Amino acid sequence: MILGKYKKESAGSFPGRTARTHTVAAFLRKPARQGAVLAGRIVVASPRRGNLRLRDESGEITLTVSSEPAPNARIGDIVEVAVSSADGTVRAERLTVLTRSSGLPEHPSRQWESMLTDPSGREMVRKRAEFFSGIREFFRRQGFLEVDPPALLAFPGMEPYLDPFELRLRDDQGRSVRAFLSTSPEYAAKKLLAAGFEKLFMLSRTFRNGEPLIASGMHNPEFTMLEWYRAYASYLEIMDDAEALVRWLCRRIHGTEAFRFRGETFDLRGPWERLSVADAFWKYAAVDLDAALDRRALLRIVREKGHRPKDDERYEDLFFRIFLSEVEPALGHGRPTILYDYPLALAAMAKTSEDEPVHAERFEIYIGGVELGNAFTELNDPTEQKRRLEEERALRRKLKKTDYPIDQDFIRVLETGMPPSGGIALGVDRLLMVLLDARSIEEVILFPAREQFNFEDGSTRLTTGVAKARHRHL
Numbered sequence: 001m002i003l004g005k006y007k008k009e010s011a012g013s014f015p016g017r018t019a020r021t022h023t024v025a026a027f028l029r030k031p032a033r034q035g036a037v038l039a040g041r042i043v044v045a046s047p048r049r050g051n052l053r054l055r056d057e058s059g060e061i062t063l064t065v066s067s068e069p070a071p072n073a074r075i076g077d078i079v080e081v082a083v084s085s086a087d088g089t090v091r092a093e094r095l096t097v098l099t100r101s102s103g104l105p106e107h108p109s110r111q112w113e114s115m116l117t118d119p120s121g122r123e124m125v126r127k128r129a130e131f132f133s134g135i136r137e138f139f140r141r142q143g144f145l146e147v148d149p150p151a152l153l154a155f156p157g158m159e160p161y162l163d164p165f166e167l168r169l170r171d172d173q174g175r176s177v178r179a180f181l182s183t184s185p186e187y188a189a190k191k192l193l194a195a196g197f198e199k200l201f202m203l204s205r206t207f208r209n210g211e212p213l214i215a216s217g218m219h220n221p222e223f224t225m226l227e228w229y230r231a232y233a234s235y236l237e238i239m240d241d242a243e244a245l246v247r248w249l250c251r252r253i254h255g256t257e258a259f260r261f262r263g264e265t266f267d268l269r270g271p272w273e274r275l276s277v278a279d280a281f282w283k284y285a286a287v288d289l290d291a292a293l294d295r296r297a298l299l300r301i302v303r304e305k306g307h308r309p310k311d312d313e314r315y316e317d318l319f320f321r322i323f324l325s326e327v328e329p330a331l332g333h334g335r336p337t338i339l340y341d342y343p344l345a346l347a348a349m350a351k352t353s354e355d356e357p358v359h360a361e362r363f364e365i366y367i368g369g370v371e372l373g374n375a376f377t378e379l380n381d382p383t384e385q386k387r388r389l390e391e392e393r394a395l396r397r398k399l400k401k402t403d404y405p406i407d408q409d410f411i412r413v414l415e416t417g418m419p420p421s422g423g424i425a426l427g428v429d430r431l432l433m434v435l436l437d438a439r440s441i442e443e444v445i446l447f448p449a450r451e452q453f454n455f456e457d458g459s460t461r462l463t464t465g466v467a468k469a470r471h472r473h474l
Contacts, residue, residue, distance in 0.1 A: 014098070014099060015096070015098055018080050019037045019080065020037050020038060022038055023056055023058040024056045024059040024060060024061045025058035025059045026058070027061065027090075033085055033086060036083050037083070038056070039079065039081070039098065040055050040056035041055050041077070042076065042077050042078075042079060043060065043076075044075070045074070050064060051064050051065060060119070061090060062090070063081060063090050063092045064090065064091045064092065075101075075103060075104055076104045078097075078098045079095055079096060079097050079098055080095070080096045080098055081095050081096075082095075110451055111451060128432060130253070131253065131432050131435075132203065132428075134249050134252040135226060135245070136203075138249070142199070144200060145201070147189075147197075147200055147201075149204055150182065150188065151204070151207070152179055152182070154178075154179065154407075155404065155406075156180040156183060157184055157186070157187075158348075158392040158393055158396070159392065160392055160395040160396045160399055162183050162210075163208065163401070164183050165180065165221075166178065167180070167181070182204065182205075182206060183207065184425060185202050185225065185227055186227065187407060187410045187413075189227060189229050190229075190418055191409075191410075191413050193231050193418050194414075194416055198231035199228075199229070199230055201227065201228035201229075202225075203225075203226055204224070204227065205222060206222070207222050213453075217439060217441060218370070218440070218441060220442070220449050220450075223427065223429050224427075225426070226428045227423065227424065227426070229423040230421060232421070233421060234361065234422045235361045235362065235375050235376060236422070238363075238422040239274070239338055239340075242365055242375070242424060242426070245426075246336065246365075247268045249435065250435055254435075259434075261368045261434050261437050262368055265334075266334065266336070267334075267335065268335070268336070270335060272338055273336070273337040275337055275340070277340070277341055277343070278290050278359075280327050280330075281322065281327060285305075285322050287322060289343070290358070293343060295318065299318055301322070302321050302322060307321045309321065314395075315343070316345060328369060330369070331366035332365075332367040332368055332369060333368060336365060336366065339365075339366060340362070341356065341359040341361070341362070343358065343359065344359060346360065347360030347361075348388040348389070349385075349388075350377060350379055351376070351377040351379050351380075360376070361377035362376050362377075371427075371430075372427055372430050372431050373426035373427065375422065375423065375424035375425070378421045378423050380417075380420065380421065381414070382411055385411065393406065429445050
């Protein structure tokens with residue numbers, strides 16, 4: 001009766017118009033006795049009971065049918081149904097197949113298939129849209145201007161431990177130039193700060209090659225970065241912004257400033273923990289970091305802890321051996337942690353602390369051991385910035401990575417003059433993952449890369465190592 005044999009249909013079996021008058025939800029709120037037309041997908045069919053279940057975006061409804069109105073309809077078909085309602089029963093009076101289906105997947109292996117078979121899977125898409133709407137409303141209330149930086153760039157960033165996507169840009173005459181997908185909108189934001197804009201935010205598609213596709217659940221080669229900047233401010237004002245933003249988004253999602261993540265309850269109503277890097281190393285690793293600000297002293301401590309570093313490992317690599325194994329997992333439990341004042345060697349784009357010249361005015365945000373954001377008092381001294389970028393370029397060569405020239409236009413921006421500013425990059429996919437208590441960011445983004453791509457040998461590569469964010473990385 002319902003499950004007719006699938007057969008190839010003519011073009012006329014895929015009409016381009018529908019006479020739908022009600023969504024399922026609207027009809028259920030106010031059933032019409034006659035004249036209502038619904039449209040949606042058949043998700044359940046019970047020939048013996050003489051009914052089918054119809055689903056559209058708004059909900060599902062059970063319809064009573066006979067063989068006449070549904071001669072060839074099958075599970076998965078998208079149909080239009082003229083219905084009548086009486087005594088609590090909704091009857092299908094006429095059924096037209098709008099789109100034939102090969103059937104619903106029995107064992108979904110793709111995100112879209114899961115959404116198709118389980119309506120709760122679509123709820124993530126709605127929550128993500130609401131989440132982005134909430135971000136925009138927060139910043140507009142604060143007087144920020146949203147800007148849209150380019151994703152296609154002439155120069156990548158210089159970060160030694162990030163690999164950009166490189167491509168060739170061609171014109172209609174066949175000429176081509178080297179181009180890159182953006183790893184961060186930072187340079188664009190600083191050009192706008194120099195041009196006179198004082199409060200900016202941007203939600204940017206960001207691309208990073210060489211990312212792990214499995215294991216941590218924290219990475220995807222393409223992700224969304226929220227960055228915001230305040231002229232005539234420092235990282236202290238950005239700290240306050242970050243706390244207010246996360247509270248705002250938590251209230252918008254949960255109606256309260258408390259949520260659960262990985263079995264732990266987080267209450268945002270109280271003050272966040274603000275912990276210096278030096279204090280965190282002492283608290284969680286029993287390391288006096290201020291007494292180990294040179295490579296030789298830190299190398300000795302790392303070896304005492306049982307690590308086996310290479311003889312040529314740099315200070316940053318040694319730092320992260322301890323940080324990743326002992327410090328980071330302990331951060332942000334019960335309440336978020338703002339970890340601030342990093343050793344100067346770990347912040348190439350940040351100002352040196354005015355109070356502690358061996359430290360940089362950089363902070364990161366952690367919830368449940370997950371790094372969410374990375375912020376600076378932005379370096380605006382062109383001579384010092386160029387020197388640091390040259391150091392990074394030299395390190396890329398030493399690591400046998402592709403050598404990229406420094407973006408001289410960025411240096412000219414600083415030479416023209418950029419006001420003292422604070423800025424941050426926050427991984428919105430990770431923040432949404434935390435607030436929704438998802439297991440990985442793949443559960444809160446659309447069509448993750450691991451689902452789409454396989455390497456030539458048919459495997460998905462796992463990358464490992466001690467390297468971590470040196471600058472504004474997530």
